[in-house]
Amino acid sequence: MRLPVYAHGLDHPLRVYGHDAVVRKCREAVGRPDAERLIIQRIQPFETVDTGTALVTALPANHDPDETCLLFYMEKDGKSIFYGHDTGLLPEETWVWLTNHKLDLAILDCTNGNLPFTGSHLNIEAVLAIRNRMQEEGILRPEGKTVVTHFSHNIGLLHDELRAIFDPEDIIVAYDGMMLYLN
Ligand SMILES: Nc1ccn([C@@H]2O[C@H](COP(=O)(O)O)[C@@H](O)[C@H]2O)c(=O)n1
Numbered sequence: 001m002r003l004p005v006y007a008h009g010l011d012h013p014l015r016v017y018g019h020d021a022v023v024r025k026c027r028e029a030v031g032r033p034d035a036e037r038l039i040i041q042r043i044q045p046f047e048t049v050d051t052g053t054a055l056v057t058a059l060p061a062n063h064d065p066d067e068t069c070l071l072f073y074m075e076k077d078g079k080s081i082f083y084g085h086d087t088g089l090l091p092e093e094t095w096v097w098l099t100n101h102k103l104d105l106a107i108l109d110c111t112n113g114n115l116p117f118t119g120s121h122l123n124i125e126a127v128l129a130i131r132n133r134m135q136e137e138g139i140l141r142p143e144g145k146t147v148v149t150h151f152s153h154n155i156g157l158l159h160d161e162l163r164a165i166f167d168p169e170d171i172i173v174a175y176d177g178m179m180l181y182l183n
Pocket residue numbers: 019021022061062063064067068069070071085086087
């Protein structure tokens with residue numbers, strides 16, 4: 001929708017960042033539009049990009065072995081977030097990088113709920129293991145929060161049931177429209 005005929009009066013380009021496969025798919029869909037309309041930028045693991053509103057570092061995910069799937073560490077106004085969706089247990093190289101950084105918020109997928117761990121997405125047990133390791137290794141600040149999201153309908157757990165599991169663990173269960181403020 002940033003292409004000629006559809007979009008008019010643009011005052012800035014839309015920037016899309018992604019790994020090699022994402023860039024390839026974008027190119028197949030839109031080709032190479034004018035840079036005033038759309039800028040597609042390939043990013044590499046461990047590369048930090050200044051998006052203009054935040055510093056974003058791509059980190060390896062454990063999702064599809066045929067692609068360079070990514071997770072993101074974002075810094076803005078002195079706060080930092082780990083956006084850890086769509087991954088199995090974190091690759092050790094991601095842990096090593098995180099060990100030298102601090103988090104105010106970790107957002108993790110909990111696709112599989114109480115179902116068995118599949119390797120490319122997390123379940124409750126895996127979420128707890130990651131959050132606990134982040135605390136033990138001092139990656140998550142003492143006042144840092146953890147949010148779980150990305151629940152599959154296949155897990156058969158409603159919001160209240162997820163809260164019954166995660167509230168005692170001090171983990172926040174996300175919902176549509178949720179807004180979080182980091183003070
Ligand atoms: N951590 C991730 C996860 C996924 N991707 C990209 O999204 C595509 C679709 O994901 P599925 O959950 O449907 O497998 C996947 O092929 C990747 O291109 C990613 O970049 N990082």
